[in-house]
């Protein structure tokens with residue numbers, strides 16, 4: 001069974017090697033959707049929504065919200081922001097809830113534009129960030 005939770009964060013970024021509007025410093029209200037997979041426990045829950053919220057807040061939102069993402073991620077495209085977020089949540093879940101699988105992380109830069117990152121993408125691209 002899949003469980004999803006959404007978050008928002010407000011951040012600034014610029015894309016250093018991009019020619020166009022996103023080359024200059026600007027901000028987005030990013031939307032993040034975290035999807036995990038697991039079996040409901042004896043309380044009927046895959047993971048408590050509150051636990052997932054705490055983990056994502058501590059690992060991701062507290063670092064990216066009202067930050068200049070370029071200080072954290074070299075090339076802060078939605079793609080690489082997603083890869084970075086995947087890594088943070090993946091390691092934390094492994095430590096705290098090893099029976100829960102992180103399926104994907106989706107990052108919306110606007111209401112209509114998003115990127116979905118799976119484990120394979122994290123493995124392939126994490127050294128670029």
Ligand SMILES: [Zn+2]
Pocket residue numbers: 013022026027028109
């Ligand atoms: Zn942008």
